[in-house]
Amino acid sequence: xxxxxxxxxxxxxxxxxxxxxxxxxxxxxxxxxxxxxxxxxxxxxxxxxxxxxxxxxxxxxxxxxxxxxxxxxxxxxxxxxxxxxxxxxxxxxxxxxxxxxxxxxxxxxxxxxxxxxxxxxxxxxxxxxxxxxxxxxxxxxxxxxxxxxxxxxxxxxxxxxxxxxxxxxxxxxxxxxxxxxxxxxxxxxxxxxxxxxxxxxxxxxxxxxxxxxxxxxxxxxxxxxxxxxxxxxxxxxxxxxxxxxxxxxxxxxxxxxxxxxxxxxxxxxxxxxxxxxxxxxxxxxxxxxxxxxxxxxxxxxxxxxxxxxxxxxxxxxxxxxxxx
Numbered sequence: 185x186x187x188x189x190x191x192x193x194x195x196x197x198x199x200x201x202x203x204x205x206x207x208x209x210x211x212x213x214x215x216x217x218x219x220x221x222x223x224x225x226x227x228x229x230x231x232x233x234x235x236x237x238x239x240x241x242x243x244x245x246x247x248x249x250x251x252x253x254x255x256x257x258x259x260x261x262x263x264x265x266x267x268x269x270x271x272x273x274x275x276x277x278x279x280x281x282x283x284x285x286x287x288x289x290x291x292x293x294x295x296x297x298x299x300x301x302x303x304x305x306x307x308x309x310x311x312x313x314x315x316x317x318x319x320x321x322x323x324x325x326x327x328x329x330x331x332x333x334x335x336x337x338x339x340x341x342x343x344x345x346x347x348x349x350x351x352x353x354x355x356x357x358x359x360x361x362x363x364x365x366x367x368x369x370x371x372x373x374x375x376x377x378x379x380x381x382x383x384x385x386x387x388x389x390x391x392x393x394x395x396x397x398x399x400x401x402x403x404x405x406x407x408x409x410x411x412x413x414x415x416x417x418x419x420x421x422x423x424x425x426x427x428x429x430x431x432x433x434x435x436x437x438x439x440x441x442x443x444x445x446x447x448x449x450x451x452x453x454x455x456x457x458x459x460x461x462x463x464x465x466x467x468x469x470x471x472x473x474x475x476x477x478x479x480x481x482x483x484x485x486x487x488x489x490x491x492x493x494x495x496x497x498x499x500x501x502x503x504x505x506x507x508x
Contacts, residue, residue: 191222194222195226195230198232199241202243203241203242203298203299205239206238207238208237243317244426244428247267248428251428252428255432256432260292260435262289264292265296266294266295267297268295269297270298271295271299271301271320274296274321274322275378278324279378282392290326292325294323295321296320296431300320300396318401320395320396321431322395323435327390328389334388337377337393338363338375338484339449340438340449342359343359344438344441345375348430348437349367351433352424355367355417358456358457360459361480361486361503365397367417371414372415372417375394376393377393378392395434398414398416399418399427400416400418400420400422401415401420402420459486460477461478462477462505464477464488465504466498467501468496474491475496476488486498
């Protein structure tokens with residue numbers, strides 16, 4: 185019984201430091217008795233990388249680039265996949281690679297990170313992305329169209345990710361305008377789309393779709409000031425899907441919606457929106473304005489009816505729901 189208790193405590197400790205090298209000296213300090221035996225038994229059911237000096241716990245088998253490439257080849261036949269352990273921000277790094285012409289291909293490029301040290305959301309906000317088990321990726325899609333012909337990439341990506349998560353988990357996902365996904369009334373995913381420019385012609389030449397998903401997290405790993413609104417899909421150790429499954433299903437579904445001339449993303453997005461019909465507030469010219477969200481346009485704009493029955497259309501920005 186004592187060994188079982190010690191094994192559970194060790195597993196919990198490793199989970200709290202997922203994908204981080206833990207020195208043998210540190211482990212011995214916390215678990216001075218039967219450490220080798222405990223690690224040996226845990227390795228039978230969990231993914232551990234054990235060396236003489238360090239131990240690394242993986243919540244799931246490490247991502248396989250060949251497997252990802254193979255599963256994406258039908259929808260993304262010429263995609264390049266780059267997987268890094270730690271990056272500042274996948275969107276930031278990918279944009280820098282494009283601007284410096286480190287990426288010169290005319291084909292899609294996918295950058296994945298296990299952890300971000302400076303994840304970004306819309307309006308320059310921080311996206312917390314160093315929790316126990318998250319998915320952080322940015323997809324670059326090159327194209328040559330004028331700005332008024334750009335698809336509603338944020339809505340398309342949100343619709344694709346929402347349907348993907350619901351299909352894989354059976355959970356009910358809601359979308360908060362314009363780019364946040366919620367589960368159990370807490371944010372579990374965010375999408376950040378950014379256009380890229382050809383610095384020589386100053387023309388838009390592509391889009392970066394950044395996606396962050398909180399798969400699982402311990403409550404104490406979420407910043408105190410965010411615990412009331414930030415969540416995860418699973419409790420640690422109870423994940424029913426892997427990042428690899430999520431990536432391949434999401435990107436394949438994203439491709440289907442991007443290439444659907446009927447704009448199938450639009451009814452999906454509207455169906456899952458939990459702001460339509462609700463009282464909301466937003467900032468305009470330094471003032472807080474309230475109104476009712478009545479319609480989301482195909483291009484992503486939000487139509488709001490004000491108390492005097494006039495209307496206003498929001499292009500972007502943060503909204504707050506009066507009751508949620």
